[in-house]
Amino acid sequence: MNALAPLTAQIQPSIQLQRKAAIDSDANVLPQIYNEDTNIVVWQRDLENTLTEAVNTLINANALKPLELAISPDDAFDQLIKALKPAEQNYNEAKTLCEDIALLVEMFCCLFDLKRAGLRLKVLDKPMCPRFHVDKIPCRLVTTYQGVATQWLNHSDVERSKLGAGNLGKPDEESGLFKSLNNINQLKQGDVALLKGEYWDENEGAGLVHRSPAVAANEQRLLLTLDFI
Template identity: 85%
Template sequence: MNALAPLSAQVKPTEPLHRRAAINSDANVLPQIYNENINIAVWQRNLESTLTEAVNTLINTNALKPLELALSPDNAFDQLIKALKPTEQNYNEAKALCEDIALLIEMFCCLFDLKRAGLRLKVLNNPMCPRFHVDKIPCRLVATYQGVATQWLNHSDVDRSKLGAGNLGKPDEESGLFTSTSHINQLNQGDIALLKGEYWDENEGAGLVHRSPPVAANEQRLLLTLDFI
């Protein structure tokens, strides 16, 4: 797959209207995050069965440990393999996962004209951020390799005064943050999503509202995030 066009190749629209999602089964949907009316761009990707099986094997054999790394496209694969320290028995599975992550790092860095990306990879048994919130960052890539994926709300469905302390201690479903649970959108396993945050230029007050999904008992998620450095 060819890497996506860098920042310098993108053209911003001149008529900001409202914030909405850009969703497609083609990776070329991702550069739409540069549209000021878009606050989430989703590449609806179907994971190949070999990658899914590799991830399942790594999780079931406890071969994955939490990783926090700063990686460049040039060294991503080598550094990931070095950090995961696969055994001879699970090397092929680790290789498949690391190759996929390295590709996403290449795409992410190319798209945003970055030399490095900040990676977090973690197996989760509980929601990492269970309340709806916005991130004070420019943009983040999220991908769930196994398990339930990130939930998010359309900008038009959110009463932002109910975020944080504005919820008065009430659960999201009762605080008035949104009026119906039918407004909750959810990514799918394998999807690649770019979530625009509050620190994106001229996006204050419009960062994507999202949360980690509830995780059923005995269920595990493998979550990848990439951030600007």
């Protein structure tokens, strides 16, 4: 019995750190973020044409400014409209976008029993976080309304010693962080993802490894994130 103890001590940590993705086209997949062995949940959502057209109009009209708000389900829509201050000709499009964001705020706060969430909305023409990394947070919601979306790696495909300074200045593709470009997963426009971070209870060493995608020339990306407050 004692002879097996060292072997058990070596094996157990790797068992505890197994993580997987939960992916479905139904929003009811989102609560699976509470599963200990899950570090990303993806609701594969197809955006309504009215929403994609509204977003496209707002971006082309340069009607979206960067927003950072502490927002609650009760006042999300009102806060967003007030902050965006849409021109009369763009009001209907702004209303369509704000209604969808308000719905996501309500879902996020309900799922995690939060009174408020930290909201960021940004139009990007370059990667915000171009290197693969983990976030020191409990969990974050990300969705891309227009453009290329977040890239991520399965936990089993990551050599975590190559994160941060461990890459020795080499690009992600050359550092040994992962073996093949085929290991890179990518969300799609409209997908709603919950990314579990390092500060989720008992998730240290297993936060989702992800990065912002490269944005092609003359293209723009509209990114929404929600965080715990």
